[in-house]
Amino acid sequence: MSHSKAASIFNKDEKKVNWHDKALWFVRHKRDKSTHTVAGWEELRNLGHGIKAHTLSNLDTYLIQFEENALKNGIQVHWAADGDEHNRIVHSILKEHHAKKVVKSKSMLTEECHLNPFLEADGIEVIDTDLGERIVQLAKEPPSHIVLPAIHKTKEEVDELFQEHLGTKPCDGDPQYLTGEARKHLREKFIQADAAITGVNFAIADTGGIVVCTNEGNADMGAHIAPVHIACMGVEKLIPKQEHLGVFLRLLARSATGQHITTYSSHFKKPREGAKMHIVIVDNGRTEQLSRPDFRASLHCIRCGACMNTCPIYRRSGGHSYDATIPGPIGSILSPGKDLKKHSSLPFASTLCGSCSDVCPVKIDIHAQLYKWRQIITKETPQPFVKKTSMKMMGNIFSKPMQFNKVGGIARWSLRNLPKGVINSKPNVWGKGRDLPIGPKESFDTWYKNRKKDE
Amino acid sequence: MLVGLFIPCYINQLYPQVGKATLELLEKLNVEVVYPSGQTCCGQPMANSGYEYESLGTCTNFVEKFKEFDYIVTPSGSCAYHVKKHYDILPESEEVTKVRNNIYELCDFLVNVLKVKNVGARFPYKVGIHKSCHGLRGLRLGSCSEKVTETYSYIGELLNEVTDVEIIELTRPDECCGFGGTFAVTEEAISVKMGKDRVQDHLDNGAEVITATDTSCLMHLEGLVTRNKQPLKIRHIAEILNSIE
Numbered sequence: 001m002s003h004s005k006a007a008s009i010f011n012k013d014e015k016k017v018n019w020h021d022k023a024l025w026f027v028r029h030k031r032d033k034s035t036h037t038v039a040g041w042e043e044l045r046n047l048g049h050g051i052k053a054h055t056l057s058n059l060d061t062y063l064i065q066f067e068e069n070a071l072k073n074g075i076q077v078h079w080a081a082d083g084d085e086h087n088r089i090v091h092s093i094l095k096e097h098h099a100k101k102v103v104k105s106k107s108m109l110t111e112e113c114h115l116n117p118f119l120e121a122d123g124i125e126v127i128d129t130d131l132g133e134r135i136v137q138l139a140k141e142p143p144s145h146i147v148l149p150a151i152h153k154t155k156e157e158v159d160e161l162f163q164e165h166l167g168t169k170p171c172d173g174d175p176q177y178l179t180g181e182a183r184k185h186l187r188e189k190f191i192q193a194d195a196a197i198t199g200v201n202f203a204i205a206d207t208g209g210i211v212v213c214t215n216e217g218n219a220d221m222g223a224h225i226a227p228v229h230i231a232c233m234g235v236e237k238l239i240p241k242q243e244h245l246g247v248f249l250r251l252l253a254r255s256a257t258g259q260h261i262t263t264y265s266s267h268f269k270k271p272r273e274g275a276k277m278h279i280v281i282v283d284n285g286r287t288e289q290l291s292r293p294d295f296r297a298s299l300h301c302i303r304c305g306a307c308m309n310t311c312p313i314y315r316r317s318g319g320h321s322y323d324a325t326i327p328g329p330i331g332s333i334l335s336p337g338k339d340l341k342k343h344s345s346l347p348f349a350s351t352l353c354g355s356c357s358d359v360c361p362v363k364i365d366i367h368a369q370l371y372k373w374r375q376i377i378t379k380e381t382p383q384p385f386v387k388k389t390s391m392k393m394m395g396n397i398f399s400k401p402m403q404f405n406k407v408g409g410i411a412r413w414s415l416r417n418l419p420k421g422v423i424n425s426k427p428n429v430w431g432k433g434r435d436l437p438i439g440p441k442e443s444f445d446t447w448y449k450n451r452k453k454d455e
Numbered sequence: 456m457l458v459g460l461f462i463p464c465y466i467n468q469l470y471p472q473v474g475k476a477t478l479e480l481l482e483k484l485n486v487e488v489v490y491p492s493g494q495t496c497c498g499q500p501m502a503n504s505g506y507e508y509e510s511l512g513t514c515t516n517f518v519e520k521f522k523e524f525d526y527i528v529t530p531s532g533s534c535a536y537h538v539k540k541h542y543d544i545l546p547e548s549e550e551v552t553k554v555r556n557n558i559y560e561l562c563d564f565l566v567n568v569l570k571v572k573n574v575g576a577r578f579p580y581k582v583g584i585h586k587s588c589h590g591l592r593g594l595r596l597g598s599c600s601e602k603v604t605e606t607y608s609y610i611g612e613l614l615n616e617v618t619d620v621e622i623i624e625l626t627r628p629d630e631c632c633g634f635g636g637t638f639a640v641t642e643e644a645i646s647v648k649m650g651k652d653r654v655q656d657h658l659d660n661g662a663e664v665i666t667a668t669d670t671s672c673l674m675h676l677e678g679l680v681t682r683n684k685q686p687l688k689i690r691h692i693a694e695i696l697n698s699i700e
Contacts, residue, residue, distance in 0.1 A: 003642070004641055004642045004643070004644070004645075007642060007644055007645050008643070008644035008645075011644040011645065011648055014648070017648060021652070025627070032600060032601075035603055036603050038603065039603075041603035042602060042603055042604065310601065312630055312631045312633065312649050313642070313645050313649075316645050316648050316649065317645055347505075348505070348638070348641060348642070349642060349645075350635070350638070351588065351631050351633060351634065351635030351636075351638050351646075351649075352503060352588070352589075352635065353588035353592065353631035353635075354588055354589075354591075354592035354593060355588075355592065355599075355601055355629075355630075355631065357592070358592055358599055358601035358602050359601040371502075371503070371541075374503070374504065374505030375502075375505055375507050375508075377505055378504075378505035378506055379508075387504070387637075391501050391504055391506040391509050392506075392509055394500060394501055394509070395501050395506070395509030395510055395511075395512060395513060396512070397495075398464065398495040398496040398498070398501075398510075398512070398513035398516070399495075399512030399513055399515070399516055400495075400512075401492075401493040401494070401495055401516070404464070404495040404496070408464075408467065408468035411468060411469075412468055412469070415469075429640040429643050430639060430640055430643075430678070432643060432647070433643070433647040433678075433679065433682065434647065434650070434675065434678030434679050434681075434682055435677075435678045435681040435682045436678065437469050437470065437674065437677065437678075439468075439469065440468075440469065440470075440471050440472075442471065443467050443468050443471055444462045444466065444467045444468075444471035444474035444475065444490075445462075445467055445492075447471055447474075447475065448474075448478075448490050449492070
């Protein structure tokens, strides 16, 4: 389904759209308040952008350095070319340790690779332990946002969901009660887990360590109890030095939620005594994106979600309307790189207002990349006949001033003389919710020429 | 200083009063201004829809018509931005570079080239400023709420000098209106919803008039206001600055 179709379905419930828009605008507003207290915010963004650009230009070197250091620290390192290989590696590690119960903290990469169904098919239980992720897992839905996975659900909907799956009492969506019950439920899962899977926010080349940021401490709960910790990361998570965290940790939390720093910024450098630690480094299309000069900066992304919170379209269409693991503006420049045809409507799900680029903590030129994808999509994927022909016609008309004046005259006459019922009939999509101006008798061009004559 | 006036296609055909106001205002300020005959469009409608290559003839015509002028002034931030940002599809030449460097949105031209803020206008209404995105975040005609920078706004500075005007504050000072060119029809549901929300923000804060640097945004907002019979008037900034009500 195209984005616009999914968006128009979402818009059938205007109250819910208003609620969704306000919830996310609230997060954007919190972000504004916290960033405006940082005097060097724009300089921090420049630094974040520069460090990421440098890292991506030297990715081979830093990846090898990271692997060397991680191995020295006693971590086992695996390389996966794609999602399938990633899943097979994780599966084989779990098999090796006879792990049947797995707790997982938030990892968009494992979502992207569809790890859960892969493991579940072999009878392995995978529990998402981030509260929002657990909610969407119980609802059998994908996350609709990368930081706030269940932002599309009201607390009343969560109440019903928990009654059904966790046996809670009806509570009119009391968040404190619901969170308490989720905590009890998840505590059991943490204690029983045979293995913990986490994502990676930053992988540090010069130490071989990784950093995982959460607000709930669920990554730590998992990794500290289970005998095996598997951390899954895309190649672009790399930063050269430990000290660069001073830039990225400040950018990340403020951009994501307006916090100064995430509640837990957990540094994992080596396995606990008696436990095992694995890191799976995944490409899955990233180096291909890196090879596209116009789009490589999309790999700077630190997954803060700020572009989603600020996007007026995302806020009013919901994350599921993008039908992609990463929704919103950043997803709309990443997804076409993976499957141009499937995601061909996404770069058009934008007014190119540019708010995403200005809010981005690592200065990805998101709206400029959306524009560039559009140019590629119209050439490389089948386009609706009407769109294609009308664009060609417009191109022709605007190339020839005489024709432009003629067509303009007809349009003005029609808008002035045709009945509203005809003007706003079905083929005129504009007219469904909006009027068109009444056509003026003369164009500016004619008025100017007559004025000249009179002089 | 010879100024070429560019009147965007939709203003030329549907909102000639905006073109007239721009011309009269510039003349009032003693600018030597010419409207070159044979101009059509900047090419943006095709390009933003992914059909840059269908806009080549349009862009070539634009450069041909405007290459002689010291400055090109247009009552549209979006068109000026398009020429500046996207005319790299034309083979690079002295003429193309000149046109790209010399095009100015009207407010930008008044504040930064003519260096005037008080144009002697009177407009006794409560006015809400819609900050059109391409002007704001593309041409940086003002500070945007995302960035941590000094606060400024060329349209605000000009409007501030207009006698008897009252500028109202918006709850969301620079959210997009949802026009977006062909987006307005290809993503009709979201486009309309965004526009409705913008209009409501102006109404909630007591605006009687919405103004902007861009008639494209205003056409979309006017379409909604007219359809929904809401008590708001829509005026391009040139009309207000040229007003002596």
